[in-house]
Amino acid sequence: MQSILLQPGMPAWRETLARCRHDCHHTPGWYVAAERSERGSAAAVHVTDGSRDLLVPLVCRPLTNVSWDATSAYGYGGPVVSHGAPAGFADEALGAALALLRREGCVSWFIRMHPLLNADWQSRFGLVVEQGATVSIDLTKSPERLWQETQARHKRGINRARRAGVTARLDTDFATLPRFIRLYNETMTRLNASAYYFFDAQYYRTLVRSLGSDLLLFVAEEDDCVIGGALFTVSRESGIMQYHLAGWDWEYRHRQPSKTVIHAAREWGRLNRMSCLHLGGGLGSANDSLQEFKLGFSPDTHVYRTQRVVVDPERYVALSGGDESTLDELDGYFPAYRRPGGRFGPALPSTLVARPSRQAKPEASDGGRGNADCLVEEV
Structure with a gap:
């Protein structure tokens, strides 16, 4: 399989989406708009075997001079596959995507699944967590x-x-x-x-x-x-x-x-x-x-799920300041090094966005808006 990181201006991003059932939350425009609030740069990992495609958009956030981590933008990015791709292709292609990301210096990957398009998503990589309902x-x-x-x-x-x-x-x-x-x-x-x-x-x-x-x-x-x-x-x-x-x-x-x-x-x-x-x-x-x-x-x-994947275990443990048991705690705050008080997390708990008492499960390192919706309700 061939894998590549696409930049928003590359025609291949939209051309690949045209072969997949996708949402606006998968498009380059959505991810370019998210760069400032997510404090990173937009990209998409594309894997193909010549006839079938996997595409997953992401935001690359810097950690050190040689490492970074990946997260979905605000919304429901999730992976998409080309029409007619057989069961099992997506996870096989995801393995190739992870190999590419590791070579490029990625430490961890937090993916927000699309409740409609990824309803049947299963993966042997990392941990898939049910966050709640939409x-x-x-x-x-x-x-x-x-x-x-x-x-x-x-x-x-x-x-x-x-x-x-x-x-x-x-x-x-x-x-x-x-x-x-x-x-x-x-x-x-x-x-x-x-x-x-x-x-x-x-x-x-x-x-x-x-x-x-x-x-x-x-x-x-x-x-x-x-x-x-x-x-x-x-x-x-x-x-x-x-x-x-x-x-x-x-x-x-x-x-x-x-x-x-x-x-x-x-x-x-x-x-x-x-x-x-x-x-x-x-x-x-x-x-x-x-x-x-x-x-x-x-x-x-619909069930809303997230997937948490440690791309480079050695670097993940080192950045988290723990031991290898950290690799078994993916259902908590992920990635661990971005938790409040962590090396790359907020200095004080009061800066945490999503209050744990109001979450089904902890979400992403940035607290995660969780869903692409507003917080509005009238009295």
Whole structure:
């Protein structure tokens, strides 16, 4: 098998994706936008036997002058394989990918699996951990069925907002993006979110430029005032729509802007022949009030998993400051050397993003946003 690390500007990245069922979260544009917040450089490992392909996007984060580690970007990157690849090919190709990464100086690899595309993923490498559940809306169902599956409290909120004159629309030219960014930041501040949940202006500009028509901004308005909004991504090849970030004006919380926006987005997705709107899960993959909010739109759930692989055991143990028993503790904070107080981790526990008490299992070294969803919920 041949293996290579692809850079975002290489045509082979998109050409390979065209042969695979994939999501927007696998694209070069998504990963370029994530470089600043993930503090690394975007790449994708591509393995082929000449007729079949494996591609896994990643962010390379520096450790020392000669070593680095890899992680999935915020979202659900996960591995993708070309259409028709037999069972077993993916893991065989993953072995070749690991050999390449080790030669290039990679120490560990944290992979966020796609709950829809990697539902049957099995691997003999490292450890696959179930993090929790995510929620999706089946957009192939009739509008009557979708409304029937919407919980009564959400129906009341949507109807009440409509009667009050609240409308929702797709902002095709992103004219309201500055207002949305302010609302999102205010929402994260109210929720006392970590710095990891905030994005600079360059992130949004890169998303708009790199994703083009695959990025959607829906806004809720009352009297021409934007009171809430959400960013979604779409992959027209696979029919997958993803709920990304959302924010709302505290003064208008009684108008249910998040419910109104999601309701409008799912109708847009249905009319535009998308197959699924993936809402993600709870904070840090926990079964919490955020997940309950999303379940109010659909009963359909999926298992969200991560894979933790030690690529270079000797370097991993040395960086973790432990002994070889560290290699058997992959279900804890991974990689161990990025845990709070670790050699490459935050100096104080208070800087940790995902609170362990709210996670099904600890996630990545950076705390992990866990799911590509917002932390928003109305009262």
